Amino acid sequence: PISISITLGAHLNQLIDKGLNPYQLMARFKEHPLIKRLIEGGERIEYQAHIIPKGNASEMPRVYDDGILVVGDALMLVGGQGTAFAIISGKLAGETTVQAHARDDYTEKQLSIYKDKLDKSFIKKNNLSHEKTKDYYREFPDADYLLARTLNKIAYEYSDFNMLTNEERKQKVMESIQEIQPMKKYINDLYSGLQHWRVL
Numbered sequence: 284p285i286s287i288s289i290t291l292g293a294h295l296n297q298l299i300d301k302g303l304n305p306y307q308l309m310a311r312f313k314e315h316p317l318i319k320r321l322i323e324g325g326e327r328i329e330y331q332a333h334i335i336p337k338g339n340a341s342e343m344p345r346v347y348d349d350g351i352l353v354v355g356d357a358l359m360l361v362g363g364q365g366t367a368f369a370i371i372s373g374k375l376a377g378e379t380t381v382q383a384h385a386r387d388d389y390t391e392k393q394l395s396i397y398k399d400k401l402d403k404s405f406i407k408k409n410n411l412s413h414e415k416t417k418d419y420y421r422e423f424p425d426a427d428y429l430l431a432r433t434l435n436k437i438a439y440e441y442s443d444f445n446m447l448t449n450e451e452r453k454q455k456v457m458e459s460i461q462e463i464q465p466m467k468k469y470i471n472d473l474y475s476g477l478q479h480w481r482v483l
Contacts, residue, residue, distance in 0.1 A: 287321060287322060287325070289309070289312070289313070289318070289322070291305065291308055291309050291312055293305065293308060294420070294424065295334065296424075297424060297425075305332060335356050335361050336356060336357070336359050337359060337420065342359065343358055343359060344357070344358070346358065346397060346398050346401060347391065347394040347395055347397050347398055348391055348394070349389065349390055349391045349394075350389045350394075351394070352376040352379060352380065352394060352397050354369070354372040354373045354376045355369035355370075355372055355373060356369055358372060360372055360406065368406050371404065371406055372401065372406065375397060375400040375401060375404065376397055378400065379394060379396050379397040379400065382396060383396075419475070419479045422475075423472060423475055423476070423479075426472040426475065426476055427476065429463060429464055429468075429469075429472060430469075430472055430473065430476060432463060433460050433463055433464075433469070436456075436459050436460055436463065437456055437459075437460065440452065440455055440456045440459055441456065
């Protein structure tokens, strides 16, 4: 049997502003001809929905207390590098729990070791020190989506079989991407995005 996973993501504030919900988006997505033909006749065996919080180091909750360690996206560690930071936080929490178990001590004082591990890890240096994430998504709420859509459009136009010359194909690509947004905004979005994702 063949298994197909369909994933759809959106910013919660944009869904609210437009009066939409994830179920509507997913239903619409599955009706797209390219998707519909892949799943037609199939049986849905699992459905999941998840909210991923985004923020910065100053907004992080306390990471430990008596008998409690907070890990993963609850610490807003899902973002620029996917789930990598969230997974590492789980590893550090696991190490802390093993130490606590060896001492049979799950008090706040013992579990504070976890905070030390986080502070000394590359997570804090690479991700938690990035304080402008919220500002980026406030100023450029659609930049990531529009850039991804543009790249998909370019790939589609170049791979589409037709009788156009290379110059005509390039012209068609330029016309297509300019229908999405002006070139000036592309440049601004790209520059800001590269800075945000710490490429520049």
